[in-house]
Amino acid sequence: MTCALANDHQGVLMRRSMLFILLILISAGLLASPAFAAKKKKKKKKKGEEEPPPVGEMFVGNLPCYAPPDFAAMSEGNRRMERQKGFQAVNKLVTGQAVGKDGAPLESYKIEMDDYDYFERAFLGRPQLLDSWLTENFKKCSDTGNKKMKEADYVSYLAKIGRELESNECYRPLDYEWHDFLDIGTGWQRRVHACKGDKVLIEGTNAENGQYTIADTGKMANNTFITAEGDPNTPEAGEAGLVPELPLGALVMRFQAEDDSYTKYYKIGLATEWTAPDHGFISFSVNDTTYYDNKFRDIKGAIDYLGVDIYPEETEDKVE
Secondary structure, rough: OHHHHHHHHHHHHHHHHHHHHHHHHHHHHHHHOHHHHHHHHOOOOOOOOOOOOOOOOOOOOOEEEEEEHHHHHHHHHHHHHHHHHHHHHHHHHHOOOOOOOOOOHHHHHOHHHHHHHHHHHHHHHHHHHHHHHHHHHHHHHHHEEEEEEOOOHHHHHHHHHHHHOOOOOOOOOOOEEEEOOOEEEEEEEEEEEEEOOOOEEEOOOOOOOOEEEEOOOOHHHOOOOOOOOOOOOOOHHHOOOOOOOOOOOOOEEEEEEEOOEEEEEEEEEOOEEEEEEEEEEEEEEEEOOOOOOOOEOOOOOEOOOOEEEEEEEOOOOOOO
């Protein structure tokens, strides 16, 4: 009996010892796990160590600014999402939808619609531009919020950036045929875009079908009719024409530079070859200023007309 009790007691002690060893092993395993290792490796910030740069929308003073991330360190998918966030943040400012820290709308930062067209075209057409530009913009936005830069100077910068980025870009070349009819009873008509260097042939309706008078007498038989070449007796229209130095009544063209820096005029006549000097817009008219007495020739109900036809220069890749 005594021997049996002694054996039982030794068994209990052995089981307790094994349990104790097992608990020690489990504890050691937990301490070696990634969670514990991470906690062990976590270091306190050293005194004087710089905070990581801010990212995202934030207020600098009263002004909402967007601090971009490090685009170069991102995957393409994340880069696209962050570009969108950055554009949307600045877009709210330039469209007058942003609100200051004080809750008041910041409508004074809204840019003109023409400037916004360039702004939107630049960054939506080439979103990769945002990778560097958002950093530049954050600096100027922060300076404005901190009163280091005048608000008017920052707005001017935002208004001009789209034009600057688009200065060498052209998305609407005149590389297609264009045909239309003009109303000889009004001034400048149509607005066709051309890119710098575009070469085209522009034709007006020929003499067989394109005769008109710019001084209707009320009787067709008594009228003096001219063609798109204009009045041969008045090679310079003077005050009577939209373009004083060109023939009276001639088919003329106006070119307006895309950045509104200048305007040029050309005589088209029956035909002329033209090269666009810059990105811009072309419009057409007859060279006259009194339109009420302009009338097409009418021969027994067959009424003439004035059409404009544009043909792009043929290049080797267009010729089959």
